[in-house]
Amino acid sequence: MDPKKCRRYLTRTVLVLAIASLGASAEAQQSSAAVNPAAIKALNDMASYLRNLKAFQVESATTTDEVQDNGQLIQYTAKINFVVQMPNKLLATASSDRNERTFIYDGKTFTMFAQRAGYYATVPAPPTLRELDDALSEKYDIELPLADLFRFGSPDWKGADIKEATDIGPSEVSGITCEHYAFRQDDVDWQVWIQKGEYPLPRKLVITTTTEAARPQHTATYTWNLAPSYNEQSFTFVPPAGARKIVLAAVGEPQGGK
């Protein structure tokens, strides 16, 4: 989506935005002095903006720490590319040091494809991306990458859990001027860099898991394209020659023996 179109969408949905941000503010705001209202407002504005995007492409480079038995942290990297048409189309590729996966969702079915092995599985899916994320997590123990992008500002997001909120100040991420905010809630400290100006997009996210002594971190940087090119076929999985359909095991399902 180009910036002009984007502005049009924003103008058109200003009432919706206002109502949404009112609701979100009420949820997220805390009376504690440790909570800077400006930081909460920035987060709510970002959430509302994300919730009102109609389509986007985002590339993300992530790092995630794993804690070894001896307490040592090992960092893994992944690259993720998302093409999204809200509320119910997704084409995602994720490649890490360990594997490559393609995820395709068309509002009816969800397919996971493993390129190297040539395996894919298709399962029925709920009607929206937001529900898809929950369903995959609960039923198949699959966590969509970048899930926060769909969760900020959604009805059940965890904004209300924020215990501390701080505006750290201006900061540049990949040449983009951002404002850097830090938040604390149960189990995690986290930081987000939000683009300044009329497109309040998250440009970087750092999550520190505080329940682990080693305090492992997950980091993600985002490169946004608000005018992605795609067509309806983009969200339809066509098995490549030689690809084979396999089972996607449901959580708790008896293993093996079919």
Next chain:
Amino acid sequence: MARAFCAPVAVALAALLCGPVTAEAQRRGGGGARTSVNRSGSADINRNANINRNTNINRNTNVNRNYNVNRSVDVDVDRGGWGGCCYHSGVGVAAAVATTAAVTAAVVGTRVQTLPSSCTTVMAGGVTYQQCGSVWYQPQFVGTGTTYVVVNAPY
């Protein structure tokens, strides 16, 4: 001799029977960075990947000089996550993964991460199998990881 013969079987059985327990213990152990601030805390922590490796190598050479190697390696099926990609998952349904290096009886339901060499892909009844000698495996996605489950021959 009895001991030499039984040990691999015992290990295989232990891997089979203790699998879910091991997986549970691993989940409680935590171990990875959370990749979302918006998921419910406990659920998310439980889903984070970790590496727990208990490698048991029992090497038994019996009097008939039949050499049995049995390796039982407990790992998360998918150690990554999006951190490690992917997505990390796999823990919730992960049973113990046995990497069977040799030829003790393949127990149906045993999961392995990698196949032995010389396997053939066979389609039967619309299902993908890997036939490796007399042992049949069914590839499955568990979380975002790929595992192979020993199954009965489809025909």
